[in-house]
Amino acid sequence: MATPAPSAVVELLKPITWFAPMWAFACGVVSSGYPASGQWPVIAAGVLLAGPLVCATSQAANDWFDREVDAINEPGRPIPSGRIPGRWGLYLAAGWTALSLLVAAALGPWILGAAAFGLTLAWIYSAPPVRLKRNGWWGNAAVALCYEGLPWFTGAAVMAAALPDRRVLGLALLYSLGAHGIMTLNDFKSVEGDRRMGVASLPVQLGVARAARFACWVMALPQAAVVALLVHWDRPWHAALVAGLLAGQLALMARFLRDPRGRAAWYNGTGTTLYVLGMLAAAFALRPLVQGGL
Structure with missing residues (x-):
């Protein structure tokens, strides 16, 4: 059986998408309040x-189970183009799952549990019969x-070797809620293919204009809640920084809303950058609080 070229495997694994979780992990490390030295x-x-x-x-799992949709929306992707032949896409997804669990187990039970939960979501997002992606x-x-x-x-749990502080968990949850809107940005490029294949993305369900407005609200409101919490925790300078970054996003959103399909990728490269910088600012705000046990 033909084997895929290493370049096709790298493309399948989409290194450009790794930045977001690695950045969030770094935010968890920072927010834990523990020094990095020796770790x-x-x-x-x-x-x-x-x-x-x-x-x-x-x-890898998403590309394997999305191969028919990608044949319409992105026929140049490794699987529909044939550069990942046969069932190699599925084998790679399964092998990477096993390797992920081995590394997570070496880092401790909290990390193993989080990784197992995340991998389960990754598979049921793409794989039938659940296929969360359909909605x-x-x-x-x-x-x-x-x-x-x-x-x-995971970043906070690695440093603490225990369940992270409740404020760490609260900010992680708020930024997860905001990221729901960021995920909607990725759906504007594939409306026709999603509609034909029965994938009920938000642009398909709500229409492009309404989905764009909803995405903006979902990105903005959790950040406003973060600002309020930082003020409540007596971190005014960090709150001001996050608020300033949010104000920048609102200005960019106004331009994005005038042409959501044409400017979704542009907003991903501009507004989302401000979003993740706010995450890091909020993470630094937590350090003295967690260290002091307040």
């Missing part, structure tokens, strides 16, 4: 787990949690 091997293993392993697994409400929620909340939790 770099563990941190490096966690970054590997968040991006090149768990996230890459989700990409934009559930599918985007699963991806947002895997990309933001779970890596943040």
